[in-house]
Amino acid sequence: MQKSFLPYVIFAICILFLISCSQKDEIIIYELTQEQKNVLKNIPQPSIIAHRGTCYWAPEGTEAAMRWARNAGATYLECDLQRTKDGYLVLFHDLRLTRTSDIDSKYPERKNVAISDLTLEELFKLDMGSWFNYTYPSNARSSFSKLDILTLEDLTMIAEGYRIQRDTFQKRIYKKINGRIITLYEPDPADNGNRPGIYTETKEPDLYPGIELDLKKELERLGWYADNVSNLKSIKTKPGHIYIANTPARIVVQTFSQASLKKLRQSFPRLIPMCYLIGIAAKDNVNKETYEKWINFAIEQGAVIIGPSIYEKDGLLGDLLKPWMYDLIKEKGLLIHAYTFKNREQIINYLDMADGFFTNEADDLLSFLLKLGKQPLNNSNDYIDGLHILDALGY
Numbered sequence: 001m002q003k004s005f006l007p008y009v010i011f012a013i014c015i016l017f018l019i020s021c022s023q024k025d026e027i028i029i030y031e032l033t034q035e036q037k038n039v040l041k042n043i044p045q046p047s048i049i050a051h052r053g054t055c056y057w058a059p060e061g062t063e064a065a066m067r068w069a070r071n072a073g074a075t076y077l078e079c080d081l082q083r084t085k086d087g088y089l090v091l092f093h094d095l096r097l098t099r100t101s102d103i104d105s106k107y108p109e110r111k112n113v114a115i116s117d118l119t120l121e122e123l124f125k126l127d128m129g130s131w132f133n134y135t136y137p138s139n140a141r142s143s144f145s146k147l148d149i150l151t152l153e154d155l156t157m158i159a160e161g162y163r164i165q166r167d168t169f170q171k172r173i174y175k176k177i178n179g180r181i182i183t184l185y186e187p188d189p190a191d192n193g194n195r196p197g198i199y200t201e202t203k204e205p206d207l208y209p210g211i212e213l214d215l216k217k218e219l220e221r222l223g224w225y226a227d228n229v230s231n232l233k234s235i236k237t238k239p240g241h242i243y244i245a246n247t248p249a250r251i252v253v254q255t256f257s258q259a260s261l262k263k264l265r266q267s268f269p270r271l272i273p274m275c276y277l278i279g280i281a282a283k284d285n286v287n288k289e290t291y292e293k294w295i296n297f298a299i300e301q302g303a304v305i306i307g308p309s310i311y312e313k314d315g316l317l318g319d320l321l322k323p324w325m326y327d328l329i330k331e332k333g334l335l336i337h338a339y340t341f342k343n344r345e346q347i348i349n350y351l352d353m354a355d356g357f358f359t360n361e362a363d364d365l366l367s368f369l370l371k372l373g374k375q376p377l378n379n380s381n382d383y384i385d386g387l388h389i390l391d392a393l394g395y
Contacts, residue, residue: 030296032304032333035271040304042249043273043335046374047356048365049199050074051340052093055360057139057386059100059132061091062147064395066158071192071389074362075244076252077159080203081152082115083211084123088181089152089218090115095204101126101149116207120181123149124172143395146170152200152215154183156222159196159245160235163188190393193238195245198224199252201277205260212263215253224251227269249273254307258297265302275305275337280318291325295332305335307358310350312342326353344368361386 032040050072053065066077079091092115097103104111106126107118115123129144146169154164165173165184174183202211219225223233229248237243244250253264254275261276276298280286298306306329308320321338329336337356341347347357347368359365363386384392 030299032299036302036304039271039273040335042247044075044244045355046369047075047337048362049076049078049337049356049358050362051078051358051360053077057390059129059144059147061093061150062128063150063164064144064147066155067163067393068389069362070158070194070196072363072386073194073242073366074196075242076197076199077155078199078358079155080201081215082203083208083214084118084120085116086119088120089214090123091150091155100131101128102130141395148172152218153222155198156224157185159198161188161191162186194242195235195237196242197244197250199254201254202260205255205257212260212267216267219251261301261303271302273305274303275307276303277307278320279309280320282316282318284318291328295328299332305337307337307339310338310346321350321353341365363389
């Protein structure tokens with residue numbers, strides 16, 4: 001008698017159906033939470049993000065660069081954060097100090113050390129400006145040789161309209177109280193009333209365990225972050241000028257690191273604007289699946305901004321803001337803050353795809369946007385070129 005296989009076939013079909021249903025149940029639909037949507041409402045569009053202050057007019061990340069960016073009309077002052085041996089958060093991009101300081105001559109035996117190997121006072125002794133004069137002689141100024149490294153506190157004070165107090169030799173004036181270095185500040189006589197926010201990156205966070213929580217605590221100490229918005233420091237603003245420093249979007253935190261993005265979300269109980277930076281080598285390609293994973297990861301961690309690299313002729317990074325990539329981001333409702341704009345051609349090519357522009361020349365970008373009627377946060381049509389801004393600042 002021939003055995004029937006029909007019951008086994010039916011059983012197998014049922015099992016496959018159940019597995020299929022189970023898999024469908026595991027699919028996660030990533031959407032912005034209401035909290036993320038509320039954060040988005042406070043971020044100005046378009047945002048002019050002054051990349052390291054400026055990498056064109058003055059030595060990047062220095063007081064000259066940040067005062068320049070504030071007066072130029074930047075929405076945000078952007079910086080890379082690292083931590084000193086004695087625990088201070090300072091603005092510095094590279095892993096080593098050799099490119100943008102005179103460490104070769106000041107500490108020749110330590111020229112290859114990292115920021116984390118030097119104390120803040122040791123770093124204050126370095127000349128952070130003369131390299132710029134050698135590298136970019138057409139924009140050189142003798143006063144740049146007096147510039148030192150900035151702390152996160154310095155940056156917030158510049159954003160608030162102050163400058164560092166200096167002696168007749170242009171050396172920073174500071175005190176030590178209970179072992180802590182306290183820099184003295186004074187109202188900036190050249191301040192034009194703009195109050196930009198700050199846009200901080202946790203640079204190489206694997207080298208600085210806990211830097212995300214350190215950032216939160218320092219911003220809290222400075223009054224720039226509070227778990228409750230009503231407890232934020234009130235910063236005086238001038239009508240018709242940039243005022244983002246006096247809003248809940250005064251701080252944006254950014255990182256390339258997925259681990260650091262998770263820690264940033266954990267460190268800030270009240271969600272603040274977070275940007276997930278993405279970049280690939282120019283020789284590489286990325287497919288839709290990978291790009292969607294990046295976007296979904298960002299949403300899951302509370303980010304509201306994607307920071308893609310843009311095309312740069314002979315650049316090191318690939319184009320991560322192609323039309324289909326733009327569509328994927330916008331389908332999810334995120335903002336796009338693209339980096340780094342270095343000329344008008346790039347601005348024109350990505351003008352309709354970027355909500356924020358990382359730029360080395362905030363003055364030029366502002367001028368271009370004003371001509372197009374795409375007015376940023378300020379209501380003023382005043383425009384002063386970068387050269388005259390530095391003159392007014394006393395450099």
